Amino acid sequence: MTTTAMIPTYFKRYRMEIDLTRQEFAPVQMPVGYQAIRWDPAILNAHAEAKYLSFRDELDANVFSCLSNLSGCKWLMQRISSRGDFVPQATWLITRGGRPDEPVVYCGTIQGLGKPEGHGSIQNIAIIPAERGNGLGTRIIRLALAGFRRAGMTTAGLEVTARNEDAIRLYKRLGFGIVRTVFKVIELPYTSPSG
Ligand SMILES: CC(C)(COP(=O)(O)OP(=O)(O)OC[C@H]1O[C@@H](n2cnc3c(N)ncnc32)[C@H](O)[C@@H]1OP(=O)(O)O)[C@@H](O)C(=O)NCCC(=O)NCCS
Numbered sequence: 001m002t003t004t005a006m007i008p009t010y011f012k013r014y015r016m017e018i019d020l021t022r023q024e025f026a027p028v029q030m031p032v033g034y035q036a037i038r039w040d041p042a043i044l045n046a047h048a049e050a051k052y053l054s055f056r057d058e059l060d061a062n063v064f065s066c067l068s069n070l071s072g073c074k075w076l077m078q079r080i081s082s083r084g085d086f087v088p089q090a091t092w093l094i095t096r097g098g099r100p101d102e103p104v105v106y107c108g109t110i111q112g113l114g115k116p117e118g119h120g121s122i123q124n125i126a127i128i129p130a131e132r133g134n135g136l137g138t139r140i141i142r143l144a145l146a147g148f149r150r151a152g153m154t155t156a157g158l159e160v161t162a163r164n165e166d167a168i169r170l171y172k173r174l175g176f177g178i179v180r181t182v183f184k185v186i187e188l189p190y191t192s193p194s195g
Helices: 041-055 070-081 136-150 165-174
Strands: 002-019 034-038 092-096 105-110 112-115 119-122 155-161 177-193
Touching (some): 002 165, 034 136, 136 155, 155 165
Parallel strands (some): 119 155
Antiparallel strands (some): 034 092, 112 119
């Protein structure tokens, strides 16, 4: 016989920031066959699908349970995009395909919020597993950072789970530095033999 209890689990996360006033924003070239699509409320579900397919098997789906299912990702996109501090210029979708007889693949998404004092906050950066390692993550972040700058932001930041080493390496390469360590507490089920 087994018993299941909810126990608090601590996830170490880093806040990382970048100074946008020291960046050069060269135009972002997409690889042939890929498109960078600006935010439009009509493509909310496409962002949600890219977010869901990117996060469903990742550690962050434990930290933020809404990332583990499509309806949760739609809810999250709705919540982010309806906020007063939503920054559409920093919100992008990357797609592949779309020519006649070619399906459109939603490859990745990023969203931005902005504080009045000029700090842009990146929400979820997500590239679907089959498209990783080809520079799309780098490009979508550059698109968002340039969008924050156009919206008048002087700094931008994000929060990343400390075990997400690939992502942290990517952010450092782009110029982000760690400014703070935070711990997020999540209740996770733990099953143990009873007796
Ligand atoms: C983090 C993430 C957005 C990066 O996207 P990406 O398109 O792979 O990014 P890039 O190709 O520009 O760079 C990824 C880095 O990992 C390397 N890499 C190679 N193959 C890879 C693969 N299959 N998967 C991930 N990274 C790979 C790249 O070479 C690059 O390394 P470098 O920075 O040392 O040069 C993507 O891995 C992802 O969506 N992860 C799941 C969701 C997540 O954790 N998001 C971040 C939340 S804060």
